[in-house]
Amino acid sequence: MSTSAPASDTHVVNDKTDDPVARHPLVLGGLGFKAITDRVAGISLGKTPRLWPFGLALALSLLMVLGGSLGWLVSQGVGVWGMNNTIGWAWDITGFVFWIGIGHAGTLISAILYLFRQKWRTSINRAAEAMTIFAVLAALIYPAFHVGRVWFAYWMLPIPNQMGMWPQMKSPLLWDVFAVSTYATVSLLFWYVGLVPDFATLRDRAETKTKQIVYGILALGWRGSHRAWVHYERAYQIFAGLSTPLVLSVHTIVSFDFAVSIIPGWHTTIFPPYFVAGAIFSGFAMVVTLMVVARSALGLKHLITMRHLENMNKIILATGTMVGYAYGIEFFMAWYSGNTFESFALMNRVFGPYAWAYWTMVSCNVLFPQLFWFKKIRTSIPAMFVISIIVNVGMWFERFVIIVTSLHRDYIPSSWSYYRPTLVDMSTFVGTFGLFLTLFLLFCRFLPVIAIGEVKGVLKAADPHGAHGHGEKAAEGHHE
Template identity: 60%
Template sequence: MSPASPETPTGRPPSAALADPPVIAPGHTFATISDKISAIVLTRGTPLGWFVGFGIAFAFMMLFLMTVTWLLIKGVGIWGINVPVAWGFAIVNFVWWIGIGHAGTLISAILLLLHQRWRMSINRFAEAMTLFAVACAGMFPVLHMGRPWLAYWLFPYPNSMSIWPQFRSPLVWDVFAVSTYATVSALFWFVGLVPDLATLRDRARSTTGRVIYGVLALGWRGSARHWARYEAAYLLLAGLATPLVISVHTVVSFDFAIALVPGWHSTIFPPYFVAGAIYSGFAMVLTLAIPIRAAYGLKDFITDRHLENMAKIMLATGLIVAYGYSMEAFISWYSGNTYERFMYWNRMTGPYWPAFWALIATNIVTPQLLWLKRVRHNIPLLFVISLIVNTGMWLERFVIIVTSLHRDFLPSSWGMYSPTMWDWFTYLGTMGLFVTLLLLFLRFLPMISIFEMRTLLPESKVKE
């Protein structure tokens, strides 16, 4: 935001900016930005593809409801979990979803604090992705409890049983971390939406639209005094969300690291879980952004430069994850501890070896392609890599949870884990829930922050 170089969105000298592809295509004005983004919601009509996608996603969401109903009738025995692997798909999927959410907060909060203005066209739907991913994530531990209707027992409240949560347990920390994360993400998202909801209110032609967007816009009128407090609040929220997002995945990693199980009890877990979360989140943003910008013709706003930047972040966080894996391997050897050494050897050569080597191939080897500029500019290839990384990050959690639990200290208590069809249905079902929510969001709310996009134009800078 340096006034000295108004035409360079990154604040670099103009010569460097000329070499970079722009963050917004030339020829746009305040009016065209407002109209183009709000038209998707208000006037352009719903594309046929939306209905097809919604139909499929809705069917999967119904599959989820069916599965949950069967789960409530029969109990968690319908899943493949049993002692010693009591944490199967439910926790794998919980960690996978919550990790995906982290990129949204990173884009909206950390990149805001770092003045990375290219974030402005992707932050809104990345935040929406966070919210919906956290909603999917939250399902799993609750359903995994066996009696989900008693989930409120996790919270401290005065009750007739005179019992209270055990605050030395990382599982209780998790309750606080995830519920705080969900609340703060929702608030952050809504605050960002208010000025754009006012735009929709003023542009809506139907009475229903005016009333609904009007109520949601809270009577926003763009007063300079309001903007001053708004910006202060937004910046403070970003400052709060930044340590929050790091703490959330740290606490999730504590669920493992605080336990004594070989393969879990490791101090590298918090940093490499956080990096892995951001890694998988950016992969998911790419998976979503590439088809969305093509379907809605938003290449003016979500430019190739955005995709390239995200690919670079993926590469960087992917390397941190690779470092995490190598440290895990090194420490298990260097510790000289029999159980630790056995654990890693078993991961590589034991019954789940295909999962481990697939993890290395998808998560460590594949993203190395992103070193090449040609790959970062090849959009279809980028899309494929993002899908591979999403799979890889899922495999990571599978390997950590299943291979660590299935062979613990006593060979007499060893066992195997394999998911049942109900495990797969629950997982696919939450994907249906995620895509359903995302498609509703794309249809009814502005997917790009309109007011922030206006500030990217050179004429938004006051010349005196």
């Protein structure tokens, strides 16, 4: 099959428009089919990017911190964390919910936006899907080690063991096991299915025998036939349909960890939609953070364009407004219920010992995202990078505020306590970033960071009815 570039490879289009209504193209620089393949495949098959080893060294350093923290935890017990009798959950569950939320944007971009035929997802969906897998792996660190004796972690699974014990099926903590494991499995399969055609591209372009064998095994014998593409599209749509309800159900079930309890500050029906909106909010912020760096470091500015980034910033603005609305509804429900304990719990968040954490949360999650109403800020790379980091800081504080401020003031004043994290708390959380970044950097270096076939599909030349005579070449290039 020919790999010659269509005429559009040499035709440079005007990337700017004076029409404020017109949409910017999703691929800039007049790139055609062959140029897109060269640019994306060159990252995996070419020379190592200059800054990549330094980033990997930093990530591995943080990963070693995680290993040391978990080793100390196992040898000494969970008492090395700052938890006490009053506050039994703290940074551990905060980190778990934080990372599960980070993983939501990937499946939403890949599944929901795909079903709604949003073409702007094509350049960012692959990296977002990878981010989902890595975030879930980072999240699973916490429930596995929170049990203390990690070698008994399999007791969380719904199987009888040698002691004749059965998990409590009525507990939302066990529901988490089902929800998160299902989410991770479907997301991994969804991600891998999308990678298969691009693995074949890397296999055919690889210059060393080792790479040819590895990418050949991963490509599953893909040859790009019409029949293969039909089955691929069908499988991709099925996985998108399976993933869509998981986006809504997983963080809903995570919210049940709190909502089904009778603890003031947790026992509220706003938590499921509130947690889902917050997860999408933090997930998109992390995608923006990673994509801003990746497009610059990997030379992908023509494929990850300002239109992609601006659309994600609009979603951050919308979901941030939803989160702010949920904050207000919590106070309304506490007042309308007439429950003295609920009112005390909410007022304690605002004016109590952890007021500094609450107002940090509100500032980061509600006030700063409102800056995206202004197009100049919404399209500024430095501004969106800083705001995306601020959003994730705020979302971590949100989980911390929900968990700790609802526990540290018990019904009995003699049980009141104040939580202070230990060095092991902090090093474990920082170490999870090492795991996440290590996996993401390895992904960027050795796997196609952009879905080559899907990006080609948004070009004008890919449309046989509107490609200005390049329909046959478009089809040929798409199945390269």
